[in-house]
Amino acid sequence: MKLWPLGLYFVLVIGLVATMLVVSYFLGQRHMERETGEPYEGGIVSEGSARVRFSMKFYLVAVFFVIFDLESVFIYAWAVAGRQLGWAGYWEVLVFIGVLGLTLVYLWRLGALDWNPSAGGRRP
Amino acid sequence: MGNLWNQFFQRPDYLAIAPEIVLTLFGLGILMIDFMLERRDKFLNAVTALLGLGFAAVKLLMWMFQSQTPSYSGFDGRFSLDTFAIFLKLVIVLATAIVVLISVKYLEVEQVHLGEYYALLLLSAVGMMFLASGTDLIVLFIALELMALCEYVLTGFLRGNRRSNEAAMKFFLLGAFSSGLLLYGMSLLYGFSGSTRLADIQAALAQRPRGDALVWVAMITLLAGLFFKIAAVPFHQWTPDAYEGAPTSITAFISVAPKVGSFAIFLRLLLVGLKPFDGQWQLLVIGVAIATMTLGNLAALSQTNIKRFFGYSTISHVGYLLLGVIAAADGNRDGLLAVLIYLFVYAFMNLGAFAVIILMRRKDIIGDELDDLSGLMARAPGMALLMLVYLLSLAGIPPTAGFIGKYFIFLSLIETGHYYLAVLGVAYAVVALYYYFRIVVAMFMKRAPDQVPLESSWGLTVALVVTLAVTVAIGVYPEPLIRLAQTAAVPLF
Numbered sequence: 001m002k003l004w005p006l007g008l009y010f011v012l013v014i015g016l017v018a019t020m021l022v023v024s025y026f027l028g029q030r031h032m033e034r035e036t037g038e039p040y041e042g043g044i045v046s047e048g049s050a051r052v053r054f055s056m057k058f059y060l061v062a063v064f065f066v067i068f069d070l071e072s073v074f075i076y077a078w079a080v081a082g083r084q085l086g087w088a089g090y091w092e093v094l095v096f097i098g099v100l101g102l103t104l105v106y107l108w109r110l111g112a113l114d115w116n117p118s119a120g121g122r123r124p
Numbered sequence: 125m126g127n128l129w130n131q132f133f134q135r136p137d138y139l140a141i142a143p144e145i146v147l148t149l150f151g152l153g154i155l156m157i158d159f160m161l162e163r164r165d166k167f168l169n170a171v172t173a174l175l176g177l178g179f180a181a182v183k184l185l186m187w188m189f190q191s192q193t194p195s196y197s198g199f200d201g202r203f204s205l206d207t208f209a210i211f212l213k214l215v216i217v218l219a220t221a222i223v224v225l226i227s228v229k230y231l232e233v234e235q236v237h238l239g240e241y242y243a244l245l246l247l248s249a250v251g252m253m254f255l256a257s258g259t260d261l262i263v264l265f266i267a268l269e270l271m272a273l274c275e276y277v278l279t280g281f282l283r284g285n286r287r288s289n290e291a292a293m294k295f296f297l298l299g300a301f302s303s304g305l306l307l308y309g310m311s312l313l314y315g316f317s318g319s320t321r322l323a324d325i326q327a328a329l330a331q332r333p334r335g336d337a338l339v340w341v342a343m344i345t346l347l348a349g350l351f352f353k354i355a356a357v358p359f360h361q362w363t364p365d366a367y368e369g370a371p372t373s374i375t376a377f378i379s380v381a382p383k384v385g386s387f388a389i390f391l392r393l394l395l396v397g398l399k400p401f402d403g404q405w406q407l408l409v410i411g412v413a414i415a416t417m418t419l420g421n422l423a424a425l426s427q428t429n430i431k432r433f434f435g436y437s438t439i440s441h442v443g444y445l446l447l448g449v450i451a452a453a454d455g456n457r458d459g460l461l462a463v464l465i466y467l468f469v470y471a472f473m474n475l476g477a478f479a480v481i482i483l484m485r486r487k488d489i490i491g492d493e494l495d496d497l498s499g500l501m502a503r504a505p506g507m508a509l510l511m512l513v514y515l516l517s518l519a520g521i522p523p524t525a526g527f528i529g530k531y532f533i534f535l536s537l538i539e540t541g542h543y544y545l546a547v548l549g550v551a552y553a554v555v556a557l558y559y560y561f562r563i564v565v566a567m568f569m570k571r572a573p574d575q576v577p578l579e580s581s582w583g584l585t586v587a588l589v590v591t592l593a594v595t596v597a598i599g600v601y602p603e604p605l606i607r608l609a610q611t612a613a614v615p616l617f
Contacts, residue, residue, distance in 0.1 A: 102152055109159045 060112055071100055137198035140187070140205045141257075143180040143213065144250050150176025151246035158239025166237045170228045170583070173242040177221045177249070184210055184217070195615055201321050202260035204615075211464060211612035212256040212388045219381045219471045220249040222590065225583040226479045227373040233485050234282060234371065241281060245377065248274035252385030259396070261310045261320040264389050268306070268353070271385055272299050275378050279370040291369025298352065298362040306349025312342035313397065322397040330400040343398060343405055347412075350393070353386040356446060357415040360439050364423075367435035372485060372492065375431050376478035379438045380471045387445060387467060391460070395452060395616045406453035409446055414548065417443030421552045424559045430481055431492045433559075434474070437518065440556060441470055444533055447549055451536035457617050458539055462532035464609040469517070469525040469598060476591030477514040479584055480507055486576050497563060499572030507578070508567045510592055515560040517595050520553050525598035528605075 035045055078085065078093045085092075107113055138145070154172050161168055188210050195206040224245060231241065251271030258264040276299065280292025314320055316339070317328030332339055352359040367375045398405055420440030427433035445466055451459025484491030491497075501508040517524035530553065537546040598605050 099152065102156065106155050 057115060064107065064112070068100070071096075134198065136196070137203070140196050140198050140203065143183040143217075144253050146179045146183060147176050147246050147250045147253070150179075151243045151250070154239050154243040154246070158243075161239070163237055166231075166239070167228050169239045169242045170224050173224045173246055174221055176246055177217050177224070180253075181214065181217045181221075184213055197259070199263075201323065202263050203254075203257050204259045205257055206615035207612045208391075208464075208615045209257040209388075211608060212384055212467070213253045215384050215468050215471055216249055216252045216256065216381055219384065219475060220245055220377070222472075222475045222479075222587045223373060223377040223381070225587040226376065226475070226482050228583040229579075229581040230371065230373045230482050230485060236281065236371075238281075241278070244274040244278050248278070248377075249381065252381055252388070255385040256388040258389070259322045259392065261313065261322070261325075264393070265303075265307065265310065268386075268389060269303065271382055272303070272353070275299075275374075275382060278374045279366055279378070281371055281374065285369075287369040288371065289369075291366045295362050295366040302349045302352030302359065304349075305345050305352070309342050309344075309346030309349060312338065313346070316342070322392065325397045326399050329398065332400075334401070334404070339401060340404070343401060344408070346393065346398075347405065347408055350386065350390050351412060354383060354390060354442050354445075355439055356412050356442050357419045357439065358412075360416070360419070363439055364432045364435035367438075368429055368431045368492075370431075372431065372478065372482050375434070376475055376482070379434060379478070380474050383438070383442070383445075384467050384471065387463065391449065391452075391463065391616065394449065395460070402453045402455075406450055409450050409453070410542075410545070413443050413446035413450060413545070416440070416446060417548065417552050421555045421559075425555070427559075428494050429492055430494055430497070430563075433494070433563075434477070434481075437556075437560075438474070440552065441466075441474075441518075443552075444530065444549060445470075447537055447542075447545055448533050450542060450545065451533075451540045454540040455617075456536050456540045457613055458532060458536040460613040460616060461606070461609050462529070462536045464612050465532050465602075465605060466529035468605060468609070469529040469595075472591045472594040472598075473514050473517040473524070473526055476588065476595060477511065477518065479587045479591065480511045480514070483507060483578055483580060483584060486578065489574065489576065494563065494566055495570075495573060498566045498570035500567040503572050503575070504578055510588055511567060512564060513592060513595060515563055517599070519557045519560045521557070523596075523599040525595045525602075528598055528602045 039046055074096065075093060078089060082089065150172060153176075154169050157172060158166075158169060187205065188207070195204070197204045197206075224242060227241065227245075231237065248271050251267045251269070251274065254263060254267035255271065258267055276292055276296040279295050280289050282288035310320075313325050313329075316332065317325045319325065319328070329339065348359060352362075355363040367379065370378065394402070394405060394409075417440055420436050420438075420443055424433055424436035424440065427436060445463055448459045448463035448466060452463065453459070481491065481497075484496050489496060497511075500511070513524060517526035520526045520530040530549075534546050534549060537543075537549070
């Protein structure tokens with residue numbers, strides 16, 4: 001096994017980063033104003049506190065996204081080996097998707113998909 | 125149909141996992157049915173769960189008594205339904221059923237009417253059953269996580285209760301950490317053998333020299349992860365906190381069923397996968413067993429909260445179970461036999477004691493302080509006598525089932541020449557007798573703090589009758605259990 005291309009790659013990466021830092025250190029301008037120490041966010045001076053209350057709904061939707069997104073990865077894993085697994089594998093994936101469908105029904109009935117909490121659902 | 129099944133999927137494989145499939149279907153079914161039930165009909169969820177557990181038990185028994193192949197290995201050698209697995213699965217199913225029985229009234233008192241409770245119990249049981257059968261690192265790990273994730277949620281099930289939430293958080297963080305350690309050890313084992321199957325790992329490890337440093341690293345991380353799961357010292361810190369904060373019925377559950385599941389993976393990994401290095405891991409287990417018995421027994425002496433008390437009591441029982449594993453490492457079949465008998469017996473006596481504690485939970489009184497049991501003899505003599513039987517059994521006094529469990533542990537230690545461990549175990553049994561009798565003193569010699577009547581329920585009554593019957597029957601006539609455990613010990617030797 002030839003390892004030197006990997007070594008060269010590391011050397012190049014480290015060299016590139018080092019060059020960028022060193023060159024900008026010598027060529028760049030220096031400022032020391034009031035805003036220099038502020039947290040940087042898109043070039044705009046920040047205002048207000050970051051500790052704003054967000055609705056739990058954002059968190060819930062994000063979690064659902066992550067869960068269902070991850071489940072689709074498993075379906076990709078099946079798709080790659082789909083032909084070798086044959087019909088039996090196909091049925092297994094159908095069962096898997098069926099369970100996913102059940103969880104969706106469950107979340108729906110729970111009211112977790114309602115953006116407006118007062119619109120129904122079993123629990124807040 | 126010829127093309128329908130190929131080398132990865134074979135029809136008998138699905139028959140072998142039928143009990144797990146049934147339980148999963150019932151678990152998912154409860155989630156759906158729960159939406160259709162009125163609040164006063166929520167007990168039907170428990171009935172559904174019992175039905176599912178019953179079907180699973182019947183399937184297991186049918187496999188054991190009717191099948192031509194009691195030792196079946198399916199899914200390309202990754203799942204094995206042998207007598208060892210069936211025995212532990214039956215213990216898991218029975219323990220879960222008893223927990224369902226004692227949960228109904230507790231959930232009513234706590235005003236928790238969620239079907240998810242029973243669904244999670246069943247899914248957790250599915251995880252444990254796969255743990256008992258898995259012969260592949262990936263199967264074992266996924267089963268372990270299925271079991272553990274359900275437990276974390278159940279521990280935090282009293283959502284309005286701060287102690288419950290705190291317990292769930294501690295349990296989750298430490299559990300996730302231990303899973304990481306376990307995975308690290310598993311990845312090294314895969315590195316040695318190029319396979320995740322335990323049989324291949326055994327073959328690959330047999331080629332390596334004794335005292336190989338990398339094998340030591342793999343073994344230590346693997347064992348550390350497993351010690352977390354079975355709550356052995358020095359990885360026990362989550363136990364008292366999780367036990368105290370969890371709903372009492374869940375404390376009963378996590379003190380019994382996951383121990384059975386975790387010991388299943390512990391025994392299979394050590395006695396099959398790491399078999400070539402049994403002299404090495406035996407040293408680790410000896411040290412941990414001594415520390416576990418010492419800390420569990422001495423810390424239980426000063427507890428005033430009953431659930432914490434049972435947390436430490438569980439730790440000390442884990443110490444005794446590890447003694448059996450030590451004897452099994454010397455190739456002694458009685459060691460494995462002792463562990464299996466002890467797990468069975470411990471499940472019933474501990475659940476019985478918890479059923480009495482749940483009875484103490486009444487309006488406005490949590491009933492988990494030692495003083496809440498005071499004067500039980502005066503107000504409910506039957507319950508006090510039942511508790512006395514369970515405590516005698518936990519301490520290991522004949523003619524109760526606990527004595528049979530301890531007897532085989534000490535027998536196997538003496539057969540393998542570990543006299544000092546046997547002496548230590550007997551000495552700590554005396555300490556255990558002292559702290560179990562603190563409860564007896566409170567029950568029989570102290571005045572009751574209040575006169576709120578205790579209400580039983582059909583579920584609690586059935587659970588108490590079953591656990592009492594098993595505890596006494598095995599103590600008096602242990603022959604059938606010993607035979608059953610002997611056949612269960614065969615596949616690992």
